[in-house]
Amino acid sequence: MSRLIIVVEKTSDWGSYYPSDNVVSAQDYLKQSLNDDDERTQVINLCRSYKYLGTGYYVSLLAEARGHKVIPSVRTINDLRRRSLYGLDIEDLSGRLGKFLPAGGRDTTDFGILVYFGETSHPALEDLARQVFDAFPSPILRIEFERDRVWQIAAIKPTGLHSLSDEQEDAFAQVLDRFSKKLWRKPRARRKYRFDLAMLVDPEEKMPPSNRKALKLFIEAGSELGIEVDPIGKNDYQRLAEYDGLFIRETTALDNHTYRFANKAEKEDMVVIDDPESILKCTNKIYMHDLMLSRKLPIPRTEILYKDDPKKLEESAERLGFPLVLKIPDGSFSRGIVKVEKPENLKEAADTLFQHTALILAQEFMFTEFDWRIGVLNREPLYACKYYMSRGHWQIYNHGAKGTSKSGGFETLPVREAPADVVKLALKATAAIGDGLYGVDIKKDGERLAMIEVNDNPSIDAGVEDVYLGADLYRRIMEEFLRRMERKRLGTRA
Template identity: 60%
Template sequence: MSKLYIIVERKEDWASYYPSEDLLTAQEYLESPNDDDTGKRVQVINLCRNYKYLGHGYYCSLLAEARGHKVIPSVRTISELARKSLYGLALEDLDRTLDKALAAHPYGSTDGFTLTLYFGRTDIEPLQDLARQLFEAFPCPMLLVEFRKARGWHIEGIKPGNIHKLREEQEDLFAAALDSFSRQIWRKPRLRKQFRYDLAILHDPDEAFPPSDAKALKAFIRVGRSLGIDVDLIEKKDYSRLAEYDALFIRETTRVDNHTYRFAKKAESEGLVVMDDPVSILRCTNKVYLADLLRSHKLGMPATEILYRDNPQDLERVERSLGFPLVLKIPDGSFSRGVIKVENREALQVAAAELFERSVLILAQEFFYTEYDWRIGVLNQKPIFACQYFMSKGHWQIYDHSPDAQELSGDFRTMAVHEAPRKVVDLALKTANLIGDGLYGVDLKQGGDRVVVIEVNDNPNIDSGVEDVFLGDDLYKLILEEFVRRLEVKRRGHGW
């Protein structure tokens, strides 16, 4: 479990709040010996009166980082907030949303105002998303944000707030935000087993095709606790809580241009063990990268051409080299989306125009029909499961998104890895190992003696009653034990 320290410059600064055994003065923290060898992660919330260079607040954050504690604000945040030349660039994109956010709010009729944010929260609903983004950019318990109106609204300045200057109504807002940020401050600790590690699983309960269903997520929680891991389900809104955990497991469809990639980058920068790691996400979510990788290593794949939006002659070349039918793919499609089968020249032109609206590069591949695709699950460069995913009824893909689909997805068959053809498993391993040492699902097709790679998934499905049919709880155990192994390696490396 994580340990929490709340640091104030003077005891009286905390007089308005419930007593907490986690409270320390700046002097107590600075003079305390750094001899904690319990292996617990330590979170420090630095509430000193100011963070001026070489002052109490500055040194508390500086020594927290030296001691391996996770602290807000960090020295980097303190330094950035000290000069507008450093923080100004991060505000430019945020300014663009202000006019719309303040249009219907009473503040919108003024020339300017100052807003206090508490752990990225505000009671002005139209500005809540902005408050969250500011906290993500500058993690600081309190931020004073100055808004000014000149033609349009913009952020004039931003600086840390002070706990001892809060009015009574502001103290209530601060307490509620602090409660949300770190529940353990107010609540009596539950009588429960003390877990060795804390693992966060990022998921979206509203996702139509999640990598793990609700039952599988419960299995991760149950099996995790048997291994001494406290598994906690988190969502997009919990970005600021990442430092509370030792590891992050992403069980939400990843994209480079959304919050899943930001979570992976943030977790990595905080020193967490993370799957999917940012590099794997970058490499797996783009089929252009995979095609080039397979080609350069001479590994089996369908005949593939990369088409450029600015080279219309590419369509004629592909028609000659691949023939019809052929398949066009958007580079970052998933679950059979962004994949179009074309039967003739006219369909090729229409489909290419549609996909070029979304990407300057698209892929054209030979049409290689099989009754099922192989999925080989690979973890830390070893195969852990084998599945056959059958095409949906009356369709050429596993998922059928058409309005008149007879079924959304096809059947499956899960088996022991040694039951899958050796050529399939070997090619899957060679391909996955080029990506990294994380958790991957390699999709392949087999026709006679020919085996080709279709794609590599950086967060493969681990669903109850599908991928776990053969191994049962052992599949969840294999994955979680890999987290433990990596955490133990990290602990030994840091001398925890």
Template identity: 60%
Template sequence: MSRLVIVVERKEDWTSYYPSEDVISVQEYLEQPNDDASGKRVQVINLCRNYKYLGHGYYCSLLAEARGHRVIPSVRTISELARKALYSLALEYLDKSLDKALADHPFGSTDGFTLTLYFGRTEIEPLQDLARQLFEAFPCPLLLVEFRRNDSWHITGIKPGSLHKLRDDQEDHFANVLDAFNRKIWRRPRSRRLVRFDLAILQDPDEAFPPSNRKALKNFIRVGKRLGIEVDLIEKKDFSRLAEYDALFIRETTSVSDHTYRFAKRAESEGLVVLDDPASILRCTNKVYLTDLLRAHKLGMPATEILYKDRPHELDNLGERLGFPLVLKIPDGSFSRGVIKVEDQQALLKVTAELFERSVLLLAQEFFYTEYDWRIGMLNHKPIFACKYFMSKGHWQIYDHRPDAQEVSGDFQTLPVEEVPREVLELATTTANLIGDGLYGVDLKQAGDKVVVIEVNDNPNIDAGIEDVHLQDELYAAVLLEFVRRLELKRKGQPWSENQEGVI
């Protein structure tokens, strides 16, 4: 039997309903220890007032997924509903039935209206099938769907609704549907099958720190021909061409808030094999998720605390708990950006004030200096390359973004996987396997017997002259052959990935 947790922004948002021990505030949920030993499956209904990126509602769903809880809405749904370019993909096939459904309804004589859906249910019976399809595409407790008519009816917008804005009659309907919904299992539809073998590599020729340099991209093309894969380089402007390909390999720095996630999601919806898949992007681009994941599985990491914008008093003794200097991190930073070392309490207060303007949560971490970081490249649960990345000259990070930096990045040493210390390789493998079966770069630090995970990258660097020094063409072939394996399984109608069903 599962345990239900209903999360609200403020306790007063639930005053119109019967009191329930299942209802907690978002702050209580975020601070709740992940120590449920009952073995019950936990289902979370996130009813925060909004789900804006890096806000309370967003973090509620993010941490629910890290804790292994089933949550609605998921971070994927939140991200899709935040961008019309993403959610419009699922609406293309729904407009066709609207004219017939609204022909005999009073709304049919208007130029437009907004419909509230409650867990995929509506009181307008002709639109019930449409409501169900919208909920299957975007599982969210409350959805506001905007309909407009020109020559015919169209869905022009869709966004999450808010519990505290419901009218009295809507509150009654919501309560009844919530009771029925809690007895159901949440599922997602299977993706479509593919029939061809062409690979698109998404890249940005102007990116300052791309995951693969120009020579590496040429190597993928050259090795791909040898393996029978036609490899094309595409850019952001080629979004409409995705359906021409069988697979997508993202070689841009990813973010859930830009076009890289949009490409991954569109590719998945078209049935393409994708690296990075949307689930991996969501999991890897936010360090709060990783922190909670490592804690839940008791894996090594530097001493870390999550800082809340609404709890400034917790900064008072942070230096005593973690020691100075300590490191502050924006949850979605990359390439050492958004990572700041502070030396004392005055600097701590100044930097957190600045960073809290960008995110309601921050990470504070003990300063764990080493001369180099390990990077273990993982693909489908197996290590494929290993590098030591040394700190840049005169700096404490690999990348130095200061204007007067002596060098942009430090030196490196690439070595055979079998020469990596066993404890480093085991921790990297265990950590990556918790994320998924994609292509990951696990960054670790080692000091004596202590090994800790720093972060997991969903699109690790594969650069000619660095990561390929030991394996040469075999490294490019290893990645491309994984695409071939998945494509062949997909052709046979067999599952090729644990993330294929879209469950995070």
């Protein structure tokens, strides 16, 4: 079962609240002997200060040494000292603060807000508060703003419980209650499993990378190996540290929660597939284009187009010929891809895509009856599929005008029966990315090969990719998680 410990610097700091067995003084916590039981422990460090080598700093430091999950972590404390704002979306800050400030506050040049576990009482700033907490997970933060023509964040500072007013104490108590309930899990008589693996899914996603039956088969395969595979959603971000690993079965993107989950899992030293570096490399086709060129791997003839350079658009079309294909850098499942048949349609198609991105790719059109998909796990081929083009269409997925999506047929076969040059190219392409789980799309036209893309979050659907391997496909992936989690655990003990 899970245990929650709330650490305060002085017992008087908790004086406004009901006594609780979960609350201990910093001195008592630091004096505690190491507990070797099987209980998961979450520590909320509410010390007055986290200054280097101070009491609050040592609470977080020893919590981590004891194997406890602590907020704030030592890494967060150090990040706050550096005041780095990397990764925060502050582009529309002035607009959001304009809605927040009352009419009489237009002449204000500086002010601050309090954030409790990522929540704020100011609706216009809720998203910013969550982002700040995701970047610097800490119980109480004060975000300070200043205006010099435009609003900007002046500082992000951890704040002590002792400094809150009565009204602020009430607000904090309400948020702490909600937050602690997310941390606690239902007690277990005894752990049945050696490892816990979080599987990030979205039941509402229209085209998920794994269908429901596949998710169930992953859970069953994990159970056979002593891994409890627990489906979680985007609202379970703060529970992530409970697990030994993270398996992302949602379509990944840099600008949504999937990347934040991967990044947090890596910071928590968890085993994670898809890891953040693979997401970063695979989800942008322009990055992938340059990476494959640098490795001298065959790809379709491609030109990168810029929004403010119409001349380059015309010149590229002349070099590539018609028909050609325009792609946005971060499209998935055949979305954001347009086939241009004639020169007179080129500008309109490009302008439509440029509404979403500053750069697009123009690529020669290579028609093949099907694309090869080679699944790769830890630098070894895992499965081989032929994905046929959707009936009467030039892509695998045909996204209809009425919002419907149809895909072509498929053929799954043993890796040994796939062309050797296709498998070799897939392994070379993924070697440039990492050692995770990938799906490599390759076109083969006679003797010519062209690597189309590497997917960091490949489709694994029951009844498609598992047709040849069956349950063994899911078992192999879970075995890789097991191997990595065992290695992590042994490394921690060493």
